[in-house]
Amino acid sequence: MSLPDSPGAPVGTDHPAPLPTGRPDAGVQELPDPHTAIAIRGLAKRFGEKIAVNGISLDVPAGSFYGLVGPNGAGKTTAMSMATGLLRPDHGRVWIHGTDVWEEPLAAKRRMGVLADGVRLFDRLTGEQLVTYSGLLRGLDRQTVAERTADLLRVMDLSQDAGKLVVDYSAGMTKKVALASAMIHAPKVLVLDEPFEAVDPVSAANIRDILAQFVASGGTVVVSSHVMDLVQRMCDHVAVIAEGNLLAAGTVDEVRAGRSLEDRFVDLVGGRTNGEGLSWLHT
Amino acid sequence: MVAHLMRMKLAITVNGWKRSTLHLVMSIFLIAYLVLVLAMWGVGAAFLPDLEVQWRGTVLTLAGAAAVLGWIVIPVFFTGVDMTLDPANFATFGIPSRTLVPGLALAGLVTVPGAATLIAYLLSSLAWRDSWPALITAIPTAILGALFCICVSYAVTGLLAAFTGRRRIREIVSIIALVPLMLSGVILSGIVDSVEAAADRLPEIAAIIAWTPLGSFTAAPWAAAEGRYGEAVGQGLLCLAWVAGAVWLWQLAVNRSYTQARGSGSAARASKAGLGLLGRLPGTPAGAIAARSIIYWLKDPRYSASLMAVPLMLVLFWFLGSQSGDYSLMLFMGPVTGFMLGYAISADIAYDSSAFALHVTAGVSGRDDRVGRVGALLLWALPLTLVLTLATTWMAGTWDLLPGLIGLAAGALLTGAGVSAVSSARFIYPVPKPGDSPFATPEGSAMRMLLVSLGSMVVLGLLVLPELILFVVALLTGNILFQWLTLVVGLGLGLSVLWLGIRWGSRWFDRAQAETYQSVLKFA
Numbered sequence: 161m162s163l164p165d166s167p168g169a170p171v172g173t174d175h176p177a178p179l180p181t182g183r184p185d186a187g188v189q190e191l192p193d194p195h196t197a198i199a200i201r202g203l204a205k206r207f208g209e210k211i212a213v214n215g216i217s218l219d220v221p222a223g224s225f226y227g228l229v230g231p232n233g234a235g236k237t238t239a240m241s242m243a244t245g246l247l248r249p250d251h252g253r254v255w256i257h258g259t260d261v262w263e264e265p266l267a268a269k270r271r272m273g274v275l276a277d278g279v280r281l282f283d284r285l286t287g288e289q290l291v292t293y294s295g296l297l298r299g300l301d302r303q304t305v306a307e308r309t310a311d312l313l314r315v316m317d318l319s320q321d322a323g324k325l326v327v328d329y330s331a332g333m334t335k336k337v338a339l340a341s342a343m344i345h346a347p348k349v350l351v352l353d354e355p356f357e358a359v360d361p362v363s364a365a366n367i368r369d370i371l372a373q374f375v376a377s378g379g380t381v382v383v384s385s386h387v388m389d390l391v392q393r394m395c396d397h398v399a400v401i402a403e404g405n406l407l408a409a410g411t412v413d414e415v416r417a418g419r420s421l422e423d424r425f426v427d428l429v430g431g432r433t434n435g436e437g438l439s440w441l442h443t
Numbered sequence: 444m445v446a447h448l449m450r451m452k453l454a455i456t457v458n459g460w461k462r463s464t465l466h467l468v469m470s471i472f473l474i475a476y477l478v479l480v481l482a483m484w485g486v487g488a489a490f491l492p493d494l495e496v497q498w499r500g501t502v503l504t505l506a507g508a509a510a511v512l513g514w515i516v517i518p519v520f521f522t523g524v525d526m527t528l529d530p531a532n533f534a535t536f537g538i539p540s541r542t543l544v545p546g547l548a549l550a551g552l553v554t555v556p557g558a559a560t561l562i563a564y565l566l567s568s569l570a571w572r573d574s575w576p577a578l579i580t581a582i583p584t585a586i587l588g589a590l591f592c593i594c595v596s597y598a599v600t601g602l603l604a605a606f607t608g609r610r611r612i613r614e615i616v617s618i619i620a621l622v623p624l625m626l627s628g629v630i631l632s633g634i635v636d637s638v639e640a641a642a643d644r645l646p647e648i649a650a651i652i653a654w655t656p657l658g659s660f661t662a663a664p665w666a667a668a669e670g671r672y673g674e675a676v677g678q679g680l681l682c683l684a685w686v687a688g689a690v691w692l693w694q695l696a697v698n699r700s701y702t703q704a705r706g707s708g709s710a711a712r713a714s715k716a717g718l719g720l721l722g723r724l725p726g727t728p729a730g731a732i733a734a735r736s737i738i739y740w741l742k743d744p745r746y747s748a749s750l751m752a753v754p755l756m757l758v759l760f761w762f763l764g765s766q767s768g769d770y771s772l773m774l775f776m777g778p779v780t781g782f783m784l785g786y787a788i789s790a791d792i793a794y795d796s797s798a799f800a801l802h803v804t805a806g807v808s809g810r811d812d813r814v815g816r817v818g819a820l821l822l823w824a825l826p827l828t829l830v831l832t833l834a835t836t837w838m839a840g841t842w843d844l845l846p847g848l849i850g851l852a853a854g855a856l857l858t859g860a861g862v863s864a865v866s867s868a869r870f871i872y873p874v875p876k877p878g879d880s881p882f883a884t885p886e887g888s889a890m891r892m893l894l895v896s897l898g899s900m901v902v903l904g905l906l907v908l909p910e911l912i913l914f915v916v917a918l919l920t921g922n923i924l925f926q927w928l929t930l931v932v933g934l935g936l937g938l939s940v941l942w943l944g945i946r947w948g949s950r951w952f953d954r955a956q957a958e959t960y961q962s963v964l965k966f967a
Contacts, residue, residue, distance in 0.1 A: 269806030296731035297805040
């Protein structure tokens with residue numbers, strides 16, 4: 161699959177999965193419904209010659225567990241960075257419950273908890289210090305921070321290691337403490353880039369439970385992942401991104417159209433080889 | 444096996460050169476320099492036969508001891524050991540350490556320092572070209588000597604790492620390394636003094652060293668040249684024993700790191716619970732940032748290194764004073780400390796590396812960020828600078844200079860903090876990454892690093908110029924009025940620059956948070 165000729169090319173039209181909204185004109189940007197947890201319109205970014213995100217529009221309904229899937233280098237992380245205030249988009253806008261991320265960043269960021277992928281933590285702090293630090297940074301009072309920190313560390317099964325430096329944590333523990341830091345201010349929306357990478361199965365199951373509870377209580381979760389099975393099992397909505405384009409989006413059932421999400425994904429994205437290359441391997 | 448390892452080592456070295464032109468150029472310079480040194484060493488050794496046998500032996504034995512010491516001290520304290528062929532990487536291949544270690548030792552001979560050592564040892568046998576028995580002894584012991592240097596170096600660093608946990612040992616060592624670095628002048632002059640005193644006794648000292656791992660390798664031919672064949676054979680056997688011992692120690696280290704099998708977290712001891720400083724400073728964003736910064740000053744070697752520099756500088760100034768008998772130089776301690784500490788946080792955000800993402804996603808305001816970071820510094824640096832100024836004035840007994848010195852010291856600190864408040868947000872440049880040694884050369888644009896760090900240093904220098912000039916005038920005229928003027932101008936100017944710096948820094952931070960983060964990310 162190659163990059164489309166024009167960034168304005170309609171996306172996903174040849175696929176049964178309906179796009180939530182048509183791509184609006186760049187000029188017409190009416191305020192989206194504040195009940196939409198994340199509204200993205202015409203989001204685009206290019207790095208030099210490479211178009212990383214090619215005009216994506218997407219609505220993430222409040223209370224949904226949204227999966228974002230795509231091959232490596234598809235633009236997932238770039239799109240998520242732009243939606244969370246880490247990277248300024250070239251075009252397009254993002255609203256978190258009706259608040260524009262790039263016009264009222266402080267208000268939008270208050271509603272959002274972010275787990276960025278591959279990012280360091282302030283790892284010379286202990287786990288407890290890091291989560292507390294994250295709470296205090298968001299202007300919560302000390303009392304609230306202390307209670308929530310203790311709760312979060314307990315739920316993440318980190319109470320034992322609360323006094324250990326984060327630099328000495330395992331990969332899974334590091335993810336969990338980062339997640340705790342992203343949740344301390346009780347955000348309405350959680351945006352998590354690869355939250356299950358390098359996490360052991362038990363911790364992953366615990367994190368899934370926490371996220372499911374969060375959604376059940378009205379929160380919205382967006383996760384990016386490579387693992388289709390996981391997304392199919394865990395999420396109720398899914399969006400497929402490849403080469404900066406949104407290929408399909410909607411509820412998991414709509415997108416997979418009666419097949420497994422993995423088959424559907426491979427269909428959409430392409431690039432499968434038929435596994436016949438290594439004849440010497442079949443001894 | 445051995446051939447494999449050697450070829451791999453060579454491939455890694457060559458690939459390293461291919462990766463960056465700068466690296467290649469630096470390596471070429473290094474090699475050219477080494478060739479020059481080796482050539483000089485060879486010429487020197489070739490002329491040694493002019494010397495009496497006793498002095499020849501003494502010189503070579505001491506030189507050999509220096510080489511061995513260098514191989515132990517330099518990796519531990521400065522460069523860190525070359526980990527491209529880290530035994531732990533071979534853990535999955537199931538190679539027994541008794542095969543792996545000799546292989547790695549021989550592979551060490553094809554590294555630049557390894558080859559240089561081997562050549563240097565071999566060249567030194569030129570000194571014995573007038574005596575056949577000595578020459579015959581010299582060549583095998585030279586090869587053994589080079590091998591020993593490599594083995595003992597890996598053994599020492601490996602054991603240190605295996606028994607103390609990699610992160611901690613690296614951090615502690617990287618800070619201790621500051622001591623010899625800063626005090627090298629002092630140490631050198633001490634050594635020169637004692638060498639002068641002991642010059643006549645050097646042959647005796649060398650004769651003793653000859654029986655230790657430091658000296659046997661170069662001393663054995665000396666014994667042979669003097670016809671002490673029994674001793675020569677003894678020392679030759681000792682050489683073999685030393686190499687075997689070093690290999691054994693190295694194996695011990697390798698086995699240890701095999702069994703630890705990447706359990707890198709195991710060395711961490713559970714530290715005390717509780718919030719520490721984070722619970723004591725105000726529970727606001729700025730307070731939290733200040734607490735975090737101070738924790739980093741203590742726990743992150745990249746910061747602690749500048750902290751350690753203060754007492755070391757005190758020792759240095761005191762030593763210079765004791766040499767000349769005039770301690771007035773110590774009076775500059777306060778102002779220099781102020782200047783240095785103010786400048787120390789000029790790359791604060793770059794030091795956060797990508798952890799800075801937390802500040803961005805948490806929506807920290809520029810004001811909180813700037814005030815927190817600068818406040819963390821001033822909280823301890825201001826008292827420290829003042830105490831140092833007072834103490835040095837008291838030691839020198841020059842109370843009439845106190846107002847000017849305080850003005851200069853506090854002015855430099857406040858101005859530096861103000862300049863840093865702008866530069867750390869506005870100009871991100873590559874710095875050593877978290878976990879790296881403070882002396883690690885950061886990857887990325889070296890030009891930018893140089894420009895920004897020099898630039899902010901120059902700006903800082905210009906901004907302290909007014910109080911500096913006033914102070915010089917005060918010194919020249921002896922007029923007490925200028926002392927007080929220095930104080931007033933230093934504090935006034937310092938506070939103004941600080942206020943402006945925080946304002947500008949905050950405004951930039953708020954406007955370009957995402958851009959700042961992206962440029963940090965580029966160097967992270």
